Amino acid sequence: MSKERLVVIGGDAAGMSAASKVRREQPEAEIIVFERSPHTSYSACGLPYYISGLVDDPARLVARTPEQFREKYRIDARVRHEVLAIDTAAGRLRVRNLESDQEWWEHYDRLLVATGAVPFCPDLPGSDATGIFGLSTLQSGIRVRRMMEAEKPKRAVVVGGGYIGLEMAEAMIQLGLEVSLVTRGAEVMETLDPDMGALVSEALQEVGVTLYRGETLTGFESREGRVSAVITNQRTLPAEVVILGMGVRPNSHLAREAGIPLGIRDGIQVNERMQTEVDGVWAAGDCVASFHLVSRRPFYIALGTVANKQGTIAGTNLAGGYATFPGVLGTAVSKICKYEVARTGLHEADVRQLGLQYATATIRSRTRAGYYPGAGRITVKVIAEKGSGRLLGGQIVGEEGAAKRIDVLATALQAGMTVHDLVNLDLSYAPPFSPVWDPVQTAARQAVNNL
Amino acid sequence: MSKERLVVIGGDAAGMSAASKVRREQPEAEIIVFERSPHTSYSACGLPYYISGLVDDPARLVARTPEQFREKYRIDARVRHEVLAIDTAAGRLRVRNLESDQEWWEHYDRLLVATGAVPFCPDLPGSDATGIFGLSTLQSGIRVRRMMEAEKPKRAVVVGGGYIGLEMAEAMIQLGLEVSLVTRGAEVMETLDPDMGALVSEALQEVGVTLYRGETLTGFESREGRVSAVITNQRTLPAEVVILGMGVRPNSHLAREAGIPLGIRDGIQVNERMQTEVDGVWAAGDCVASFHLVSRRPFYIALGTVANKQGTIAGTNLAGGYATFPGVLGTAVSKICKYEVARTGLHEADVRQLGLQYATATIRSRTRAGYYPGAGRITVKVIAEKGSGRLLGGQIVGEEGAAKRIDVLATALQAGMTVHDLVNLDLSYAPPFSPVWDPVQTAARQAVNNL
Numbered sequence: 071m072s073k074e075r076l077v078v079i080g081g082d083a084a085g086m087s088a089a090s091k092v093r094r095e096q097p098e099a100e101i102i103v104f105e106r107s108p109h110t111s112y113s114a115c116g117l118p119y120y121i122s123g124l125v126d127d128p129a130r131l132v133a134r135t136p137e138q139f140r141e142k143y144r145i146d147a148r149v150r151h152e153v154l155a156i157d158t159a160a161g162r163l164r165v166r167n168l169e170s171d172q173e174w175w176e177h178y179d180r181l182l183v184a185t186g187a188v189p190f191c192p193d194l195p196g197s198d199a200t201g202i203f204g205l206s207t208l209q210s211g212i213r214v215r216r217m218m219e220a221e222k223p224k225r226a227v228v229v230g231g232g233y234i235g236l237e238m239a240e241a242m243i244q245l246g247l248e249v250s251l252v253t254r255g256a257e258v259m260e261t262l263d264p265d266m267g268a269l270v271s272e273a274l275q276e277v278g279v280t281l282y283r284g285e286t287l288t289g290f291e292s293r294e295g296r297v298s299a300v301i302t303n304q305r306t307l308p309a310e311v312v313i314l315g316m317g318v319r320p321n322s323h324l325a326r327e328a329g330i331p332l333g334i335r336d337g338i339q340v341n342e343r344m345q346t347e348v349d350g351v352w353a354a355g356d357c358v359a360s361f362h363l364v365s366r367r368p369f370y371i372a373l374g375t376v377a378n379k380q381g382t383i384a385g386t387n388l389a390g391g392y393a394t395f396p397g398v399l400g401t402a403v404s405k406i407c408k409y410e411v412a413r414t415g416l417h418e419a420d421v422r423q424l425g426l427q428y429a430t431a432t433i434r435s436r437t438r439a440g441y442y443p444g445a446g447r448i449t450v451k452v453i454a455e456k457g458s459g460r461l462l463g464g465q466i467v468g469e470e471g472a473a474k475r476i477d478v479l480a481t482a483l484q485a486g487m488t489v490h491d492l493v494n495l496d497l498s499y500a501p502p503f504s505p506v507w508d509p510v511q512t513a514a515r516q517a518v519n520n521l
Numbered sequence: 522m523s524k525e526r527l528v529v530i531g532g533d534a535a536g537m538s539a540a541s542k543v544r545r546e547q548p549e550a551e552i553i554v555f556e557r558s559p560h561t562s563y564s565a566c567g568l569p570y571y572i573s574g575l576v577d578d579p580a581r582l583v584a585r586t587p588e589q590f591r592e593k594y595r596i597d598a599r600v601r602h603e604v605l606a607i608d609t610a611a612g613r614l615r616v617r618n619l620e621s622d623q624e625w626w627e628h629y630d631r632l633l634v635a636t637g638a639v640p641f642c643p644d645l646p647g648s649d650a651t652g653i654f655g656l657s658t659l660q661s662g663i664r665v666r667r668m669m670e671a672e673k674p675k676r677a678v679v680v681g682g683g684y685i686g687l688e689m690a691e692a693m694i695q696l697g698l699e700v701s702l703v704t705r706g707a708e709v710m711e712t713l714d715p716d717m718g719a720l721v722s723e724a725l726q727e728v729g730v731t732l733y734r735g736e737t738l739t740g741f742e743s744r745e746g747r748v749s750a751v752i753t754n755q756r757t758l759p760a761e762v763v764i765l766g767m768g769v770r771p772n773s774h775l776a777r778e779a780g781i782p783l784g785i786r787d788g789i790q791v792n793e794r795m796q797t798e799v800d801g802v803w804a805a806g807d808c809v810a811s812f813h814l815v816s817r818r819p820f821y822i823a824l825g826t827v828a829n830k831q832g833t834i835a836g837t838n839l840a841g842g843y844a845t846f847p848g849v850l851g852t853a854v855s856k857i858c859k860y861e862v863a864r865t866g867l868h869e870a871d872v873r874q875l876g877l878q879y880a881t882a883t884i885r886s887r888t889r890a891g892y893y894p895g896a897g898r899i900t901v902k903v904i905a906e907k908g909s910g911r912l913l914g915g916q917i918v919g920e921e922g923a924a925k926r927i928d929v930l931a932t933a934l935q936a937g938m939t940v941h942d943l944v945n946l947d948l949s950y951a952p953p954f955s956p957v958w959d960p961v962q963t964a965a966r967q968a969v970n971n972l
Binding site: 083113115116119124125130131233363373374375376378379395396397398399400401402403404405410412414439440441442443471473474475476477478480481482484485487491493494495496497498499500501502503504506507508 | 534564566567570575576581582684814824825826827829830846847848849850851852853854855856861863865890891892893894922924925926927928929931932933935936938942944945946947948949950951952953954955957958959
C-alpha cells in the first residue's frame with residue numbers, strides 16, 4: 071500500500087499550520103501544498119508596516135519559504151500553482167502551473183481547503199483603474215509599496231474604517247501623503263460601539279487624516295487608466311492612490327462548485343474538528359464559517375490567530391489525532407496612531423439583535439499608577455447581561471500598554487464569567503503596570519453597579 | 522436610637538476601602554478610623570520609586586488625605602492615633618493620641634481590623650543601629666529618602682531577594698550607590714522557580730548589583746550607633762545603609778490579645794465575607810489569612826490589590842449588603858531593571874509539596890511580531906497537572922510588554938482552565954502587540970505536549 075497523500079489548497083496560516091502538524095505526527099506522509107501566490111506563510115497583518123517602511127524587507131514578513139518547507143519539513147509546497155476545481159467523487163484536483171500554464175489532475179487521499187479570504191472589491195464604475203488596491207496577499211502589499219516608491223503619489227483615499235483601512239491610513243500619513251478616509255459608519259471601527267469608535271476617529275484626525283463618515287463609495291474617476299478620484303454619495307475626492315479596506319469574503323468558490331456545503335456568509339461549513347460535510351475533505355482558516363462563543367450563533371471572521379489555531383487542529387485530526395476548535399469571540403487589537411484599540415465578544419448592536427437585556431459601564435483610568443511616569447489614558451467599556459451579570463463583551467481604547475488587557479476580558483468571556491467574577495480576579499499589580507484596581511476591574515465594578 | 526458607629530483600625534488600603542464603601546451605602550453611618558501614622562491611603566508599592574527620585578513628592582503616593590476623607594466623605598480619619606487594645610466583650614477600644622499621649626476608651630458597634638502587616642526585622646546583634654530600614658509605611662519611605670539626601674551613603678546592602686528587596690536594589694543603583702544584595706535562596710525571587718529566578722539574578726548583576734546567594738544574615742556591625750556592615754554566615758559587607766526586605770508578618774497582635782482567632786502564619790481568621798469569629802468584628806487586608814484558589818489551602822499574602830478588594834467586600838457586608846471574597850492566586854508583578862517579572866498560582870516547590878504530579882513547559886518568544894520594531898524577549902513557564910491538564914501556575918520574565926500577560930494565566934487559573942483550554946483562547950493579535958501565537962499560548966501548547 072502506498073503512502074497516504076495529503077493535499078492542501080492554500081499555503082498561508084491555516085494550510086501551512088496543518089501541513090506542519092501532520093508532518094510532525096506522520097513522518098512518512100506525503101504532503102503537497104498548492105499556493106497560487108509566490109509566497110508561503112507570510113504575515114498579512116504586517117503589510118501596513120511594510121508599506122509604511124517600518125519593516126524594510128518583505129522577506130521579514132515570511133515565516134517560512136517554500137524552500138524551507140521542502141528542505142526542513144519535506145512538505146512539497148508548490149507556489150504559483152492554482153487549483154481550478156475539486157472533484158470529490160474521484161478524489162482529485164484540477165491544477166494549473168501559473169508559470170508554464172500546464173494543467174493536470176492531481177490525486178488526493180485527504181484534502182484540506184485553506185483558500186483564505188479575498189478583499190471585497192465593489193463592482194463600481196471605474197474600479198478597474200490602476201492605483202486602486204485591496205490588501206490581502208504579500209504580493210498585493212509589494213505592489214502597493216512599489217507603486218508608492220515609483221510614483222510618489224501625494225493624495226491617498228482609504229475606503230473603509232476597519233483595521234486595515236485605519237492602519238493603512240496611518241501608514242500613508244507616515245509616508246507624507248495627504249490622506250482622506252471614507253467610511254459608511256457614524257464613526258470608524260464599526261466593531262466598536264460608536265462612543266468608543268469616536269475616540270479612534272479623533273485620534274485619526276489628530277494625526278491629519280480627513281474623515282468622511284456616513285458616506286458610501288459610488289465609483290472612481292480615472293485619467294488614462296489611472297485612478298484620479300474617489301466618488302462618494304456626497305463628494306469627489308482627488309486621489310492618486312486608493313486603498314480598499316471594505317472587508318473580506320471567504321474564498322469558497324472552489325468548495326461551492328465541488329458541492330461542499332457552505333454556511334454563514336458563504337464560509338465553508340465545518341464541524342469542531344474542521345471536517346467538512348464531504349468525506350475526506352477538511353477546511354480551515356479564513357475560508358470557513360466559525361461559531362461565536364458568546365452569541366452561540368454561526369459567525370464569520372478572517373483573522374491570522376484563528377487561522378493558525380484551526381490549521382493546527384485540522385492537522386492534528388488529519389494525522390489521526392483528536393482536537394476540537396470551540397469557536398471565536400471576535401477578539402481583535404490594532405495600533406492606530408498613538409492609540410491602542412481592542413475589542414472582544416459582542417458590542418451593543420450585537421446584543422440588541424440577540425434580544426438580550428444588558429447594562430454597560432465605561433470608565434476612564436490609567437495604564438500605570440497615576441504617580442508613575444508614563445501613565446497613559448485608557449477607556450474601558452464592558453457589556454454585561456442584566457440579571458445574571460454574564461460578561462458579553464469589552465472594548466478598550468487607550469495609550470501604550472492599554473490594549474493587551476482585552477485578553478483578560480477574552481479569557482473571562484471564554485470561561486463564561488460574570489462581572490462579579492471579574493471584580494474578584496487576582497490580577498497583577500505594581501505601579502509601573504497598573505493602578506491598584508486594574509482598569510478592566512474598575513469597569514467590571516461599575517458594571518456590577520449598573521446591572 | 523443613636524446612629525450605628527463603625528470603627529476601623531488602620532487607615533490604608535483595606536481600612537479606607539471599607540470605610541468609603543460603607544459611606545456610599547450608608548450616608549448616615551458614623552465612621553471613625555484610627556491610624557497610627559500621619560498618613561491615610563498611600564501606595565506602599567510606590568515607595569521604591571519615591572526613594573529613587575522617579576516620583577518627586579511623597580504626597581503623590583497619597584490617594585486621599587485625612588482632610589479629604591473628613592471633608593468629602595465625612596469619615597473621621599484620626600491619624601497619629603494608636604489602638605492599644607480591643608475589648609470585644611464591651612465593644613470598645615483603648616486608644617492613644619500619639620501627639621498628646623492622652624488615652625481613653627472608644628465605643629464601637631461594628632469594628633473592622635485593618636492593621637496591615639509589619640516588615641520582618643530579625644532580632645540579631647546590632648539590629649538596633651541607625652541606617653537599617655524596613656520598608657512599610659509612607660513614613661518609613663520618607664525616612665529612607667531623607668537619610669539618603671542628608672548623608673549621601675556610598676554603599677548599600679539589601680537583605681532579601683523578594684520584590685521589595687529587588688526594587689530597592691535597583692533604586693539604590695539609580696542613586697549611584699554600590700549595592701550588594703544578600704538572599705538565602707539559590708536565586709533571587711523565591712516565588713519563582715530557580716530556573717526563572719536565575720534570569721532575574723542575571724538582570725540584577727547586569728546593572729551592577731553584587732549578589733550573594735545562599736547566604737543568611739547573622740548580624741550587623743555599627744560605629745557610634747550607626748550601621749557600618751552587614752554580617753552573613755559567609756562574609757562581612759561594609760554598608761552605610763541597609764534595607765531589609767525579608768518579608769512581612771500580619772500585624773495581628775491586637776486581635777490575638779483580644780481573643781480573635783488567628784489562622785495561617787498568624788493572619789486573622791475570616792470567612793468569605795471578611796467576618797472574624799467574634800461577633801461584630803471584621804478584618805481585611807494584610808492582617809488576615811487568605812485562601813489559595815489553586816492549592817485550596819489557607820495562604821498568607823500581603824498585597825495592595827488583595828487589601829483593596831477585601832476592604833471593599835468588608836465594607837459591602839458591614840453596610841448590610843452581601844459580597845464574598847473567593848481567595849487569592851498569589852499573582853504578582855514587578856519591574857526589575859530592564860526586566861518585567863510576573864507570577865501566579867503555584868510554583869514547582871508548591872506543587873510537589875501538595876503531592877501533585879505535573880508537567881512544565883518553558884518557552885522563549887517575543888513580545889511583538891518578530892519583524893516589528895521593539896520586539897522584546899519573553900520567557901514563559903507554565904505548570905499543569907498530569908492527566909487533567911489543569912493549569913496550576915505560571916511565571917513570566919521578559920522585556921517591555923511581557924509581564925501583564927500573567928493576567929491571562931491568572932484569569933485562566935481562577936476559571937479552573939486546562940492548558941488545552943488556554944491553547945484555544947481567542948486572544949488578541951496584531952504585530953505591535955504579539956506574535957500570532959501569544960507567548961502564553963505557545964507555553965500552553967508545549968505543556969499539552971509534555972503532559
